[in-house]
Amino acid sequence: MQVEKLVSESDIFIDRKFQNEQEYFEVIAQHLLKERKVKSSFLDSVLQREKNYPTGLDTGKIKVAIPHTDYTKANTTQLVVTTFKSPVGFHQMDNPNNIIPVNLAIMILFNNPEKQPQMLKYIMKIVQNQANLHEIINTKNIKSMKKLFENFGG
Template sequence: MVLNLIDTSDIFINKKYSDPQEYFEDMYNHLFPEGKVKEQFLGNILQREQKYPTGLDTGAIKVAIPHTDFTNSNVTQLVVTTFQEPVIFHQMDDFDKTIPVNLAIMILFNNAEKQPEMLQYIMKIVQSQQNLQAILNETDTEKMKTLFKEFGGLYHE
């Protein structure tokens, strides 16, 4: 069965945030009323980002892959956000470094076994600067969803 991994209502294009906390609060305020995350999601993702930052230096276009424990989500899907101006995240492999992130791909998963698969799927997409540039250039949510399917392949449950 192919999962509906990205919902067009959860693709945000050209958003402006002053910092990761503002981004996380906005995402929570969107996702919680939809029933996709639990009440404790915001506190947990902020806490996790402090301990285990998610900024990934993928080259000229940098990505953040924020996520939290599966117990905080009711669904398995991605939430895609392109930033109007880069948002400064701490780097995943070196907490002391910060990087300007252009794209956030938030992972929501409601089953612990899904995390490695989701990360693998995302890594297929973010390893190519060409893919990332195409994503940043896209202004239509349906076309953005198609790009993810094209670059990451079909996601099977």
């Protein structure tokens, strides 16, 4: 897995404002559809998956969501990184009735089921460390964010 290809500058969103997770998914899915990185069924699929298997993680002070859906809905393998200007409520993975204030979403796109475990391992290495999350949240430049994710993989 080539880390430098996992994060595209066009798919990094810094200090974005969303009213809720629904709006986040709609805006990001529309963007990815325009880029032809996902299929037209992506939005419905990711919303349904989020409803059945929430992706909000209480990782400490800085909380993360790792949304994704079935590999058949994506045309590429990569990450979409979004930091939120104000936290967005996501249902918690290990307590679905609980909504947690998420500061960072790292959406996974993968077009091959064999790539999912590698992607999750890479992301979990990043999100289990508050220092990494603090660095991500404080990065305000797209090129710097891309480089940061490359460095995490090294």
